[in-house]
Amino acid sequence: MTDRNTLLASLRLSDRRLTHTLGVEKAALTIAARHFPALREEEVSAAALLHDCTKEWTAAEQLAFCDSQGIGLDAQEKACVKVLHGRTAAVLAERTFGLPAAVCDAIRRHSTLCERYAPLDAVLFLADFTEENRRSLACVRCREYYEGLWRCGDPHALEKALVFGLDAVIRENLEDGNLILKDTLESRNAILYRLSADGQG
Amino acid sequence: MTDRNTLLASLRLSDRRLTHTLGVEKAALTIAARHFPALREEEVSAAALLHDCTKEWTAAEQLAFCDSQGIGLDAQEKACVKVLHGRTAAVLAERTFGLPAAVCDAIRRHSTLCERYAPLDAVLFLADFTEENRRSLACVRCREYYEGLWRCGDPHALEKALVFGLDAVIRENLEDGNLILKDTLESRNAILYRLSADGQG
Numbered sequence: 001m002t003d004r005n006t007l008l009a010s011l012r013l014s015d016r017r018l019t020h021t022l023g024v025e026k027a028a029l030t031i032a033a034r035h036f037p038a039l040r041e042e043e044v045s046a047a048a049l050l051h052d053c054t055k056e057w058t059a060a061e062q063l064a065f066c067d068s069q070g071i072g073l074d075a076q077e078k079a080c081v082k083v084l085h086g087r088t089a090a091v092l093a094e095r096t097f098g099l100p101a102a103v104c105d106a107i108r109r110h111s112t113l114c115e116r117y118a119p120l121d122a123v124l125f126l127a128d129f130t131e132e133n134r135r136s137l138a139c140v141r142c143r144e145y146y147e148g149l150w151r152c153g154d155p156h157a158l159e160k161a162l163v164f165g166l167d168a169v170i171r172e173n174l175e176d177g178n179l180i181l182k183d184t185l186e187s188r189n190a191i192l193y194r195l196s197a198d199g200q201g
Numbered sequence: 202m203t204d205r206n207t208l209l210a211s212l213r214l215s216d217r218r219l220t221h222t223l224g225v226e227k228a229a230l231t232i233a234a235r236h237f238p239a240l241r242e243e244e245v246s247a248a249a250l251l252h253d254c255t256k257e258w259t260a261a262e263q264l265a266f267c268d269s270q271g272i273g274l275d276a277q278e279k280a281c282v283k284v285l286h287g288r289t290a291a292v293l294a295e296r297t298f299g300l301p302a303a304v305c306d307a308i309r310r311h312s313t314l315c316e317r318y319a320p321l322d323a324v325l326f327l328a329d330f331t332e333e334n335r336r337s338l339a340c341v342r343c344r345e346y347y348e349g350l351w352r353c354g355d356p357h358a359l360e361k362a363l364v365f366g367l368d369a370v371i372r373e374n375l376e377d378g379n380l381i382l383k384d385t386l387e388s389r390n391a392i393l394y395r396l397s398a399d400g401q402g
Contacts, residue, residue, distance in 0.1 A: 075394065170375060174368050178393075185381055189381065193276065
C-alpha cells in the first residue's frame with residue numbers, strides 16, 4: 001500500500017486544512033483503536049490523510065474532474081457540490097494511489113455515512129467531526145460528549161456520538177436552507193433503529 | 202361521494218381535536234381556492250375532516266387495525282407508530298367511506314408529504330400545520346410566514362411555506378431523537394430543487 005509519507009507529500013492544502021487533516025488522522029487512530037482494533041493503522045491513516053485532499057477545489061474543478069473521469073452524477077450530487085469532494089477524493093485514492101476499497105469508501109462517505117456504513121466509515125466521520133482543532137460549538141460538544149461517554153464506559157459511545165454529529169449536520173442544512181442528503185438520513189435512522197433495539201432509543 | 206354531514210357525524214374525537222379538524226377544513230378550503238381552484242371543495246373538505254380520525258387510537262389499536270386489514274408495515278412504520286394514524290385513516294376513508302384515491306392519498310401522506318406529492322396533499326399538509334387553532338411557535342410562525350408571502354404576491358408562497366413546515370417537523374424530530382421519515386426528506390428536497398430551478402433557492 002502507498003506509504004504515509006507519499007500520501008502526506010501529495011497533499012496540496014492550505015495550512016489550516018493540513019492541520020485539520022493531521023488532527024483527523026490522530027483522532028481516527030484513537031477511535032479505531034478503541035472500537036475496531038482489527039482495522040489496520042495504515043488504512044485508517046490513509047483514509048484520514050486523503051479525505052479532504054480535493055476540498056479546496058472549486059465547484060467547477062469538482063465537476064470537470066468527475067466529467068474527465070467518466071463519473072456520472074445524480075440530481076442530488078449536482079445540486080450539492082459541497083460534498084462532491086468526498087467523491088473526487090475517493091477517485092484519486094483509488095486511481096492514483098491504488099488504496100483498498102474500504103479506504104476509498106470511507107473517503108467517499110465521510111460527510112454523510114450511509115445506511116450500511118463500515119467500521120472505517122464510522123471512524124472517519126467521527127474523527128472528522130471531533131478532531132482537536134475543530135472550534136465550532138457543535139464539534140466541541142460532540143467531542144466532549146463522545147469523550148465523556150467513552151470515559152463512562154458507555155457501550156454505545158460511538159453510535160451515540162455519530163447520531164449527535166449527524167443531527168448537527170442536519171441542523172446546519174436546515175439553517176442554511178440546503179438539501180439534506182439521503183445517506184445522512186438513512187445512516188441516522190439506521191443507528192436509531194439499532195440503539196432502540198438495544199433499549200437505548 | 203359520502204357527504205360532509207355523514208363524515209362529520211362519524212368522527213369520534215375529543216373536543217380539542219374536533220376543533221383542530223374543523224380548523225384544518227377551513228384552512229384547507231382557503232389554501233385550495235388560492236392555489237388549486239380546480240380541486241373540488243367536497244374532496245378538500247373530506248380529506249380535512251378525516252385526516253386525524255384515528256389519531257386518538259393507541260399504538261396497539263393502530264397496529265391491530267393494520268393487521269386486521271392485511272396492511273403490511275415496513276421497519277420505519279413499525280418504529281414510528283406516531284404517523285401510522287395517516288395510514289389507518291386513509292384505509293377507513295377508502296374502505297368505509299369509498300372516498301376517491303386523491304383524498305385517501307392526501308390523508309395517508311398528511312404528516313410527511315412525499316417526493317411527488319399531489320395538490321391536495323400539499324393543501325392538507327399546510328392546512329394541518331397552520332390552521333388557526335394551532336398555538337405552537339413553529340405553527341404560528343409558519344401561518345404568519347405563509348400569509349405574509351401570499352399577501353405580498355409571492356408566486357412561491359405555497360412551496361416556501363411547505364419547506365418551512367417540513368423544516369419544523371425535522372427539527373422537532375431532531376430534538377426528540379426520533380426518526381426522520383424518508384418521505385419528509387424527499388418532499389423537502391424535491392421542493393428545494395424546484396425553488397432552486399426557479400432562482401428562489
